[in-house]
Amino acid sequence: MSRTTFAAAAAGFVRDVEEDFARIGRIVAEARAAGADLLALPEAAMGGYLSSLSGDSPDGPPQLDPDGPEVARLAALAGDMVVTAGFCERGDDASGGLPYNSAVAVTGDGVLGRHRKVHQPLDEHHSYAAGDRFTAFxxxxxxxxxxxCYDKAFPEAARALAMDGARTVVCMSAWPASQTDRAPVLSEDRWARRFDLHxxxxxxxxxxxxxxxxxxxxxxxxxxxxAAKVVDPGGEILATTGPEAGLAVAAVDVDDAVDRARRHMGHLRDRRPASYAVADA
Incomplete structure (x- = not known):
């Protein structure tokens, strides 16, 4: 059996990239001490997220180059771990100058994979251009x-990755509590419950x-x-930070867990795609 130790971080990040890297360095050290093979940092870990989703965020995140010094610095910190993290990727001609809400996976050897957020909640489209694909690597x-983040609200997104051979999916978020009728206990907030359900x-x-x-x-x-967490192929939470900052750490034999889950009730195998066709409006 070959077990992989996953660490999922719940942490806050700010506009100051130097301060963010100080925080990332501490989290990487904690994950390494816990024996992590993969560390997932949140959405917008390098430069912070939007300060509001109402379309009037006055101070956008710093736009970073996808092959720039910040990504190289993250790779150097990662060393022999796989580390994933979100950042605001500098816009290009295709985006009309708007940046992308992006994520990168690195080791000390360099970049392994990238993703640009596809689905945009509320008024996020005023601040970011959308990505257009889900690809495993x-x-x-x-x-x-x-x-x-909001990508995970769409079953098609995770299914596309699973069909592309992903046996592990990392979702990086800046998921807030409800803006209205917020529960007095954060873990009981309806948006927090939705986060866990997804x-x-x-x-x-x-x-x-x-x-x-x-x-x-x-x-x-x-x-x-x-609410950072590691979930097994049966939907059971193996580790979670709950409503607090910290690391959720769990070791899983991924191939064994996935193979056992799919042995009899194989959800990918038993699909009937011809029955699902719906014409888009």
Missing amino acids: DTPVGRIGMMI DRARALENQIVWVSANQAGTFGDMQLVA
């Missing part, structure tokens, strides 16, 4: 896929390992729900 811990459902329906990182604390007008 090979890493030292097996074939994985990545997505960002994580468990996407793991179960695709019979994959799910690693969910999220921002924690407050940023701008948002309270982030934390």
Whole structure:
């Protein structure tokens, strides 16, 4: 049996990239001490997320080059671990100058994979251009896929990665609590419950390992729900930070867990695609 130790971070990040790297360095050290083979940092870990989702965020994140010094610095910190993290990727001609909400997976050897957030909640489209694909890629811990925050609300996104061979999916978020009628206890907030439900459902329906990182604390007008976790292919939570900052750490034999989950009730095998066709409006 070959077990992979996953660490999912719940932590807050800010506009100051130097301060963010100080935080990332501490989290990497903690994950390494826990024996992590893969560390998932949240969405916008390098430069912070939007301060508001109402379309009037006054201070956008710093735009970073996808092959720039910050990504190289993250790779150097990663060393022999796989580390995933979100950042604001500098816009290009195709995006009309808008940046992308992006994520990267690295080791000390360099970049393994990239993702641009496809689905945009509320008014996020005013701040970011959308990505257009979900693609799995090979890493030292097996074939994985990545997505960002609201992407996980769409079953097709995780299914596309599973069909592309991903046995582990890493979802990086800056998922807030409800803006209205917020529960007095963060873990009981309806948006916090939805965050957990999406994580468990996407793991179960695709019979994959799910690693969910999220921002924690407050940023701008948002309270982030934390709740970083590792979920097994049966939808069971193996480790979670709950509503607090920290690391959720769990060791999984990915191939064995996925193969056992799919042995009899194989959700990918038993699909009937011809029955699902619906014409888009």
